[in-house]
Amino acid sequence: RSSWLLLAPLLTPPVPVITAPxxxxxxxxxxxxxxxxxxxxxxxxxxxxxxxxxxxxxFYELLKVQIKTAKQRVVMAxxxxxxxxxxxxxxxxxxxxxxxxxxxxxxSNLRVSILLDYxxxxxxxxxxxxxxxxxxxxxxxQVRVSLFHTPNxxxxxxxxxxxxxxxTIGLQHIxxxxxxxxxxxxxANLSDLYFTNRQDRYVLLQDSPEIADFxxxxxxxxxxxxxxxxxxxxxxxxxGMEHPYQGDKMTYCExxxxxxxxxxxxxxxxxxxxxxxxxxxxxxxxxxxxxxxxQASGGLKPEPDTWIYPLIQMKPFGIQIDEMVTETLLTExxxxxxxxxTTGYFNLTQAYMDLILGTRAEYRILLASPEVNGFFGAxxxxxxxxxxxxxxxHQFYSExxxxxxxxxxxxxxxxxxxxxFHAKGLWLYLAGSDLPCLTLIGSPNFGYRSVHxxxxxxxxxxxxNKALQQQLHREQEQLxxxxxVVSPSTFEQPNRYVKLWVKLVTPxxxxxF
Numbered sequence: 047r048s049s050w051l052l053l054a055p056l057l058t059p060p061v062p063v064i065t066a067p068x069x070x071x072x073x074x075x076x077x078x079x080x081x082x083x084x085x086x087x088x089x090x091x092x093x094x095x096x097x098x099x100x101x102x103x104x105f106y107e108l109l110k111v112q113i114k115t116a117k118q119r120v121v122m123a124x125x126x127x128x129x130x131x132x133x134x135x136x137x138x139x140x141x142x143x144x145x146x147x148x149x150x151x152x153x154s155n156l157r158v159s160i161l162l163d164y165x166x167x168x169x170x171x172x173x174x175x176x177x178x179x180x181x182x183x184x185x186x187x188q189v190r191v192s193l194f195h196t197p198n199x200x201x202x203x204x205x206x207x208x209x210x211x212x213x214t215i216g217l218q219h220i221x222x223x224x225x226x227x228x229x230x231x232x233x234a235n236l237s238d239l240y241f242t243n244r245q246d247r248y249v250l251l252q253d254s255p256e257i258a259d260f261x262x263x264x265x266x267x268x269x270x271x272x273x274x275x276x277x278x279x280x281x282x283x284x285x286g287m288e289h290p291y292q293g294d295k296m297t298y299c300e301x302x303x304x305x306x307x308x309x310x311x312x313x314x315x316x317x318x319x320x321x322x323x324x325x326x327x328x329x330x331x332x333x334x335x336x337x338x339x340x341q342a343s344g345g346l347k348p349e350p351d352t353w354i355y356p357l358i359q360m361k362p363f364g365i366q367i368d369e370m371v372t373e374t375l376l377t378e379x380x381x382x383x384x385x386x387x388t389t390g391y392f393n394l395t396q397a398y399m400d401l402i403l404g405t406r407a408e409y410r411i412l413l414a415s416p417e418v419n420g421f422f423g424a425x426x427x428x429x430x431x432x433x434x435x436x437x438x439x440h441q442f443y444s445e446x447x448x449x450x451x452x453x454x455x456x457x458x459x460x461x462x463x464x465x466x467f468h469a470k471g472l473w474l475y476l477a478g479s480d481l482p483c484l485t486l487i488g489s490p491n492f493g494y495r496s497v498h499x500x501x502x503x504x505x506x507x508x509x510x511n512k513a514l515q516q517q518l519h520r521e522q523e524q525l526x527x528x529x530x531v532v533s534p535s536t537f538e539q540p541n542r543y544v545k546l547w548v549k550l551v552t553p554x555x556x557x558x559f
Contacts, residue, residue: 078476079484079508081374082355085367087313089257090321090350093511098521099248105234106132106241108250112225113139116156117147119258123161123222123265127174128237136236137177144185157188161265163218164193164273164281169209175275183277192269193281194218194501197298197362200291210428214558216362218272219489219500224262227255231488231505233390233470244420245460246468247487247521249507256320257354260313261503264358267305268501271298303363310358310367352509359490359502368490368504369497373397375474375484379407382477386522388412388460390420390468392439393493393556399442408454412529413439414467415459416541422466430545431559434552437544440537447534457532460525471504473522481515482522484508494557 082088099105113120113136120140127133140158147154160178167174181189196216204212223230234246251257271290273281283289288298359368376398379385385407392413394402402409414435416422421431439457446455460467470491473482488504490496509515536542 079353079355079506082357082371082506083314083317085371086310086355086357087260087317088321089254089260089317089354091251091254091257091352091354092348092350093352093509093514094348095252095254096352096507096509096514096517097250097252098517099250100521100524102234102239102241102244102246105230105232105246105248108230108248109136109223110139112223112228112230113143116143116225118155118157118226119224119262120156120158121161121222121224121262121265122159122236123218123220123261123268124236125163125217125219125221126166126169126235126237127160127162127177128235128239129170129172129174129177130238132238132241133177133236137181140181141184144181144188147188148185154188157190158185159190159192159262159265159269161192161194161218161220161269161272163213164195165199165209165213166217167193169213175279178275179277179279182275186277190269191275192272193275194268194272195290196499197290197295197302198499200295204291216499217495217501218268219496220265220268220503221489222261222265222503224258227258228252229254229258229261233468233487233489239466240468243464244466244468245462245525247471247525249487249505251354254354256313256317257356260309260356263309263313264306264356264503267309268302270305271302299363302360303365306358306360306363306365310356351511352507352514355506355508357486357488357504357506359497359500361498362501366497368502369397371506372486372490372492373401375472375486376401376405376407379405379474380477381406383407384410384475385472386410386412386475386482386526387472387492388525389470389491389493390414390466391491391493391559392435392442393491393495393559394442395492395494395497398492399445402455403445403449403451408456410456410458410526412458412460412469412526415461418460418462418465418467420466420468430548433544433548434556434559436537436542437549437552438556439532440542440544443532443537458526458529459532459536460529462528469525473518480519481512482518483510483515485518495559498557 144156147156162174178191182191199212199215221232221234229251230248232246232248234240270284273283275281288301290298357368357371358365416432416436419432419435421428443457446452471485471487474484475482485507486504490502490504496502
């Protein structure tokens with residue numbers, strides 16, 4: 047695999063080489079993962095700024111509160127915006143906040159930028175677009191709605207594939223919700239199920255201007271290469287921008303790569319300079335005082351005990367950072383380390399499966415039972431998708447048993463009456479530790495789509511703070527408490543019967559869901 051060649055520089059030394067000399071003021075516990083800053087910006091923050099949420103209702107209420115109190119910016123990236131009453135309430139909150147900002151100053155500084163997927167956001171007569179057009183019509187100078195269209199859906203393929211099925215080719219899958227300097231990272235979309243009974247993960251990074259700036263710039267970059275929704279429900283590209291499916295594909299992808307990598311690299315440079323200025327300044331110590339921090343708090347900026355690394359995956363644009371970091375984390379995990387990995391759609395890439403089966407750490411993999419799969423009970427062909435996931439799960443479990451790895455690699459199925467399961471990410475517990483020091487949280491599912499087809503973003507959160515580690519540990523425990531361990535008898539249950547045609551078709555279509 048070519049990705050192993052890309053990983054070679056990271057894997058060759060026992061501890062990957064870092065671009066800056068180790069900082070005596072940076073705690074030793076962080077050094078294990080500081081190699082990530084070779085690839086992406088490193089944001090050092092206080093753990094007191096991180097809050098882990100646990101429920102869809104909490105997530106929804108937080109969204110509304112944050113929208114209502116925003117003064118400068120609201121930036122929301124999601125797969126789609128639903129069309130129900132709860133979603134309308136969010137739109138109403140946006141309208142109310144925009145209205146108040148105009149009344150307060152006459153001309154408002156508040157800007158609202160929304161990034162959605164074109165195909166998913168255009169599905170049906172009432173859709174994400176029709177929900178947002180009133181905002182565009184009323185606040186044309188303040189609101190921007192961008193609809194990303196994958197460059198891989200074009201020509202005859204675009205004409206022939208029907209609505210809904212066209213979403214299998216590639217999507218805008220990033221979920222980031224930010225309000226002024228507060229950022230919510232999640233795997234949840236802006237839809238009523240995700241506000242009520244669809245379990246996901248959510249983390250709030252409070253008062254984190256550098257992180258908020260980064261994700262604002264990232265969403266702006268993707269927005270610039272996306273279709274812009276107009277007040278009459280038409281779409282058009284920004285002037286002079288290559289079209290994603292009518293223009294030259296290679297040219298479009300090169301432009302998109304350049305825009306996104308500019309954001310990543312410029313933020314990386316800024317953070318390195320900030321780190322050098324803050325912690326490697328003159329011996330007199332004057333540069334230890336952050337100008338902004340001293341103005342805001344009248345003293346020293348608190349020493350960071352938590353580090354945030356944004357991991358971007360956009361294979362259509364040739365960007366594979368998340369894949370590289372995830373593979374390296376799995377490869378480098380030591381014997382007796384524990385990795386709790388969860389995905390709503392268990393369809394791991396071959397590389398991830400090989401690493402799990404071939405490395406030394408213990409794995410506890412949480413996945414959806416058929417009844418809590420988001421496709422359970424769906425009409426038509428989609429209704430067979432849970433059975434396809436059962437088949438993929440059974441194949442992997444059989445491989446685990448064949449290799450006599452049942453003790454080291456354990457599968458657990460999430461099951462909760464009346465709920466569906468959409469949580470994704472991982473928690474890493476170092477050998478001998480009862481608390482995680484690292485978590486990945488965001489949009490990727492660790493599957494083929496996440497790696498190869500869609501636009502994805504998550505963050506690695508590294509912390510040495512015990513209180514935050516306990517928050518992350520409780521989050522993991524809460525999810526895994528609603529699960530049962532998979533055994534051979536699991537697949538003998540009547541609801542695990544997989545029809546022959548599903549078994550035959552699954553290998554052909556598994557890369558599309």
